[in-house]
Amino acid sequence: MKKILLIILSVCLSFSLLLSGCGYAPEDNTMPTGNNVLTLVGQEPYTLDPAKVSDSGSVTYIYQIFSGLLKMGDDLTPVADIAQSWEVSPDGLTYTFYLKPNVKFHNGRVLTAADFKYSWERAASPATASNTVLTFLGDIQGVTEMVQGQANSISGVTVVDDLTLKVKLVSPCSFFLSKISYVTAFVVDKDNVSQGSDWWKKPVGTGPFMLPELTQGNYIMLNSNPDYYDTPAKISSVIFRLQSGQPMDLYEVGGIDVAGVSADYLAKATDPDGVFSADLQVVPQLSFYYFAYVTSKAPFDDPKIRQAFSMAVDKARIIELSYKGSVSVAEGILPPGMPGYNPDLSGLEYNPERARELIAESSYGSVENLPTITLTASGWGGLLPVELEAVIDQWRQNLGVEVVVRQIDMERFLYDLQTEKDNLYYSGWVADYPHPQDFLSVLFETTSSYNSGDYSNPEVDALLVQAAATLDTEESMQLYAQAEQILINDAACLSFWFGKNYVLVKPYVKGYKLNAMGIPILTEVTLEAH
Known part of the structure; x- marks a missing residue:
């Protein structure tokens, strides 16, 4: 999950849905309700800056709000996202990405290849102090030099035109496409970042969900992005409740639709004759x-x-x-x-x-x-x-x-x-x-x-x-x-x-899934009447 870095020093078995605590939310703390609102348990994000994040809880939100050239497919191979196609030179050193037209940031601005060059150079800037940029972008010519303060730009990234980005590597890397499917390589809006160090509390991304603003409270609400370049999410909103106590207790009383299972509740959740047996999903996790x-x-x-x-x-x-x-x-x-x-x-x-x-x-x-x-x-x-x-x-x-x-x-x-x-x-x-x-x-x-x-x-x-x-x-x-x-x-x-992920999902929630990295995929979720 920096990765994603996941430090679990409680008895939790699944990803960040198990973590709890008070934190940010829209200022009106009256919990929204509705037939098309999915409710989960979340944690206060340490940051929503894709270039600086190192914990799985914050990464969960970033995957919903931001996006990149590629994403990880169901078979754990990189597939097209903002890039609709790409070419690799015979020597494995040059990648040319062709972007989808009319991809928009949440503020309505149309994205261009220059936004990726800006985002990657911002990540590599010493001023950003990213702990992840060398891990995920360090194969690109000029990234190391920029991180070390020896250059003001990444020499290996060229904007060919508004929809074409060319990337040159230092040496062949067979898994480079997998690396840039991670959040460090996601695109950010320059005008948004220029608002100051707290810009990420009003993030402007290109992902399937939008976050208007983080303020102190007891939940975080993401709204579906109607202008999403791929198929928009089927649910209108996702609420992450920030709370103390056990998610299982909230799940039992109908306070949330999905709950991670902690070790204390595992026997109850996995009992084949128990009330939760039909709700349980066991998902292998690469942890x-x-x-x-x-x-x-x-x-x-x-x-x-x-x-x-x-x-x-x-x-x-x-x-x-x-x-x-x-x-x-x-x-x-x-x-x-x-x-x-x-x-x-x-x-x-x-x-x-x-x-x-x-x-x-x-x-x-x-x-x-x-x-x-x-x-x-x-x-x-x-x-x-x-x-x-x-x-x-x-x-x-x-x-x-x-x-x-x-x-x-x-x-x-x-x-x-x-x-x-x-x-x-x-x-x-x-x-x-x-x-x-x-x-x-x-x-x-x-x-x-x-x-x-x-x-x-x-x-x-x-x-x-x-x-x-x-x-x-x-x-x-x-x-x-x-x-x-x-x-x-x-x-x-x-x-x-x-590790493994043990998750309870209400019967009326359809299409909910976790990938092997423990990230919830929410764009296909639908809610039946209940």
Whole structure:
């Protein structure tokens, strides 16, 4: 979900519909009603700026309000969006996009190819300070130079005419089209952005839904865009309720039409004889949850310490007790359903005795010589998810290590982790696009801005660079598989679990679906009389 970056440190199993809290809404807090209004649970957005967003909750809104050249299709391949077609040169370096005519921003202005050049150069500007631009647009000639302040424009982007955009890459990238289906590459309106730093609270996009304004309140309402260049949404509005408490409770009393299911309610929701069995949708999610070892800090600069901590945790038992079979244990990094997923990957086995031996063999020699180990976590008040407490308890029992937990608020965790982290943290990642690069390179390549664990391995870097430049899919996947196995053997992280979305949908809601990245697709939703 920066991606989409998804940090779930509660017992939630599904995407941002489970997150709650008070926040923004139209000033009139009388909840609108109507037969053509879909009501969900949402969260207060940290930002609606496509160039700066890093959390899945905010990204959910951005996908409804903004759009780009391409979007991800149902089969997880990029398909036409604002671009109606495109051509790729034989050497894989030049992409030419042909835009649909008469695409309009929400303010009625007709979009041109120059708007994409502006949007991408704004994302690459040092003044914007985007954490995602190099990840998603860094393959384009001149983006790195602009990010580093060495250029005032992106040399690899040329406006041929109002409906034609030419893009030149530094080197071939077989998944470049998937990258630009993510929100960092979405188009923004220059006049809208020029209104000041809070421009995103009155966003002017090109997407299927419009947001008039964000103000303090208890819900967010998006209205269907009647001038949408594709088929307009069938519902008139979508309301995201910002509230505390359980979405399931609201769902039971008819306060919302769709609800994510938390672990506490999972048994009730999945009971085949229960009242919710007909409403339940189980959607695979390309997500990965893990403990990140900060390898630039002691003691996790020593791979034997990392291996020891990984082998001291009985993941299968903890996940079964915590989630009752609703999620799967992660031996590797790539989740099921992801191209390149290896069900036979060999992970580090649970072996407390060997774990203690590894500590003795390490440069630290014994547990007594280890520095204080502090785990950075999102949250407040000392409340921790049960699976996190269980892992900490096993480190205590199997290694004799007492791990200290330091909690910080969610926004700091999402946006300031690079400076806030201690020597260990618990995190989650949801695919921005379905490709191994979005997990392996983005999280573990030395130069990646999302490598908050500071992991650095020249052998892994070389494999990832080679895989990204290899146009033959089978050969590329083999290279990614080699890199993933090295990451696991070297204990770059403690792989923990792969997620799923459990969602309840009222019988009168038709056409609602989540994609594998956990984003709701709302344009096909219809509401029957109820």
